[in-house]
Amino acid sequence: MRTSHLLSARRSLAGLATAAAALLALGAAPSAHAADPPLRDLAAAQGKVIGTAVTGSELTGTYGDITGREFGSLTPGNAMKWGSVEPTRGSFDWAEADQIVAFAQAHHQQVRGHTLVWHSQNPSWLTGGSWTPAQLSSLLQNHISTEVGRYQGKITGWDVVNEPFNEDGTYRSTLWYDGLGADYIASALTWAHAADPAAKLYINDYNVEGVNAKSTALYNLVKSLKARGVPIDGVGLQAHLVLGQVPATLQQNIQRFADLGVDVAITELDVRMQLPADSGKLAQQKADFKAVVGACAAVTRCAGVTVWGFTDSDSWVPSTFPGYGAATPYDESYQPKPAYYGIAEALGGSGGGGGGTAPAGGCSAAYTVTSQWNSGFTGQVRISCTGASLSSWKASWSFGAGQQLTQAWNAGCTQSGAAVTCSNISYNGTVPDGGSVTFGFNANWSGSNPVPAVSVG
Structure with missing residues (x-):
């Protein structure tokens, strides 16, 4: 419980990047109101x-x-x-x-x-x-x-x-x-x-x-x-x-x-x-x-x-x-x-916005490059839910620089052109409110390895 412990080094080499997935159709969107300042x-x-x-x-x-x-x-x-x-x-x-x-x-x-x-x-x-x-x-x-x-x-x-x-x-x-x-x-x-x-x-x-x-x-x-x-x-x-x-x-x-x-x-x-x-x-x-x-x-x-x-x-x-x-x-x-x-x-705000997408109840995905070498890299996607849950899931993204998927685990993944789709397998389809599931993959890259936006559905 001491002060200055290491901030967890979960992002390495290429670092962590993330994309907020669209809220699932699990309920009505929150009512619109003015966002607080930062x-x-x-x-x-x-x-x-x-x-x-x-x-x-x-x-x-x-x-x-x-x-x-x-x-x-x-x-x-x-x-x-x-x-x-x-x-x-x-x-x-x-x-x-x-x-x-x-x-x-x-x-x-x-x-x-x-x-x-x-x-x-x-x-x-x-x-x-x-x-x-x-x-x-x-x-x-x-x-x-x-x-x-x-x-x-x-x-x-x-x-x-x-x-x-x-x-x-x-x-x-x-x-x-x-x-x-x-x-x-x-x-x-x-x-x-x-x-x-x-x-x-x-x-x-x-x-x-x-x-x-x-x-x-x-x-x-x-x-x-x-x-x-x-x-x-x-x-x-x-x-x-x-x-x-x-x-x-x-x-x-x-x-x-x-x-x-x-x-x-x-x-x-x-x-x-x-x-x-x-x-x-x-x-x-x-x-x-x-x-x-x-x-x-x-x-x-x-x-x-x-x-x-x-x-x-x-x-x-x-x-x-x-x-x-x-x-x-x-x-x-x-x-x-x-x-x-x-x-x-x-701090005197309304608590009604700012900071990003309001926590209205939904599920999102975080895409992480965990290691990278001359011709390939290992990636990870974590699907998390807050105020919602899933009984099955599918994560999709588009590789923007010709990256090619070679292997996946804890998900069934396919690639057609740039489009990648990964779905749960029998034992990890459930994501409870406040919970998450993670799957990983290997892929090839050349020249650049930009981070894609991931959607969950």
Whole structure:
């Protein structure tokens, strides 16, 4: 349940692309009404910022379009962590971090830097070394000064220290705490401020959303740092939540930190549920997202909310919590779920549109290229239903660059010219409300491999 787990790497090489299928004739279309503005505009009208964690390589196609349109802030999911930027001592790799910053600048978005000091995702040369306190302090100062200095003026705020506490409010035993003592936190904040005096500096942790022993330890730390004159501008409440378990004291907790004179941000919001999803769970998830965003909206010094990946295809949850998933505002086909509209409503919108096709009840298909080589590729299609179900299915698309199907599994597929049709086989025709089925195929390609739009019928 920790912050900055890897965004799931389900899209490789050619990446994930998706096409929303037409709604099936399972009921009347929703009544027409004016669509809300994008989430970023709704948030801005409330004096807030809505953001998302992203992976740099995915900032193209539909993923990039939604990212640029809907969000006012980006958090690199992994690209700014120590193991990513300095995998070998003294050798830095800024490629993905630079890519995310450039995308944000092109789309007039803020960037939240994540994260400078953490116990996880550190390079082996660092964790496997034998350092004196002076050496360790020097390494940490150099890392912070180098990274923050590189992005001076381009990063709105940094999660400087990540997850310093145990659940009971004691300090977590880490390379930093064990080697430098509790004052590694004050040192890190001081060094970050020196490298970029304009950036807001945060301490970020999980399970601190409500009033409890861990959040009280964080509260006492922030109070102490401010009393000592250490630069600390805010606290990040990660909010990796379980369906139906938004803490009742969330707004109270946000307010007590704000009363210390610091900003508060919800930094990594997702709400996981036991799979399969269904209409009841999705309705509860909408209420949960609305409650969290609403609690932030109600407190002046709550700067905003960042979702930890906006689409279920890019979520860390399934690989970390087996049997759980569907934790984000968009489904795997990039269609907004009820949770999206809960966010919109909490930000003053009507919840009546925007974000893509409204969740009116239907089934859609997501087309994925999972691997690609010189002359061929492997693809996958996932058919998902929300507010509807299927007893049989047929997926159709047209290859636009001469690709030729050679093999399929979990479906019966035929190709005539460019047209491909794949139908269920005896054991996987049923797709329940909130459920999905997946089939795969191999195909040949030459020159280009554009992503087709898939229809379900």
